[in-house]
Amino acid sequence: MIGIVLAALLWGTTGTAASLLPASVSPLATGAATMCVGGLLLALTAPRQAAAVLRGGGASWRWIVPGALAVVAYPLAFYSSMSLAGVAVGNVVSLGTAPLFAALLERLLDPAARRRRLDRRWAASAGAAVAGVALLAAFGHGGSTDAGSPGSVEASAAATSATSGPGSTFLAGVALGLLAGLAYATYTYTAGRLLDLGHSSRGSMAAQFGVGAVVLLPVLLLTGAPIVQTGSSVGVHLYLALGPMFVAYLLFGAGLRTVSSSRATTVTLLEPVVATLLAVLVVGERLAPPGWLGLALVLAGVAAVVTSRPTSRPTRPTPPTTRPPEPDAPRRAVGSDA
DSSP: OHHHHHHHHHHTTHHHHHTTSOTTSOHHHHHHHHHHHHHHHHHHTSHHHHHHHHTSOHHHHHHHHHHHHHHHHHHHHHHHHHHHHOHHHHHHHHHHSHHHHHHHHHHHHSOTTTOOOOOHHHHHHHHHHHHHHHHHHHHSOOOBSOTTSTTHHHHHHHHHHHHSSSOHHHHHHHHHHHHHHHHHHHHHHHHHHHHHTTOOHHHHHHHHHHHHHHHHHHHHHHHOGGGGGSHHHHHHHHHHIIIIIIIHHHHHHHHTTTSOHHHHHHHTTHHHHHHHHHIIIIIOBOOOHHHHHHHHHHHHHHHHHHHSOOOOOOOOOOOTTSOOOOTTOOOOOTTTTO
């Protein structure tokens, strides 16, 4: 669980870091660059584990393909959502809807023998957190308080569109946030299914992100030229690729060993909390009183999930193509088979 919490804290810095970029760098370029670099690093630092997943046959590729496609969609939608709807709203919509999508995927795709009823405490805490997300999305922007802060021009423009009512730009940002939430829940779920096939957590994440990074390379080649025009732009992208992308997903993959995807995505609602606070303190966005109430609800919901005891899940029968795990043995930790 601690790995998922630390990953969420790192992810919460992405919007503020992206606000420091010049207007010439598109969100598509930022999303493609961070995922390409971070995804390839994940694959290169765990080559044997990733190769084992990729050689897993149809049972593995059944989850690798949708997971990799979700990896491609997530950064493009996420950074575009923040560009159109603002740092706070883009974050809370993207991450706030992920637990609902994750729970839906578990209910629809888990085998009947493995499927479990949603825990009442999880449902209540997730409901509180999602209610908080709704308040943050509705009142996450009140404009920019510091016109001289880094990235304030872009943030102010996004804030203006977000507070001008349900305009097309704002609605497009919210829609992209929903797509990002679905993509995030999808590759979280598929990573869990790869773990259940007997693969390591590090290999499961590396395989999905490595394939996704290769698919994103053409997007980076088409849009990435402005990234290398200034040293500050290169520095920001290196931070985004190495911190919130590479290190955070290693931590997240480790956490998925013992935490279900719906539970994990609920805990990562800490990300929009951190992103909102940084948007207010650093970028200069304002948060109305109902938005602060939403922030408190998200924190309360996440705290309830973190402190609750997970319910046991029925185990999935191991296919004959994979080595059966030892009875009642925990999934291997990140790097345990290095």
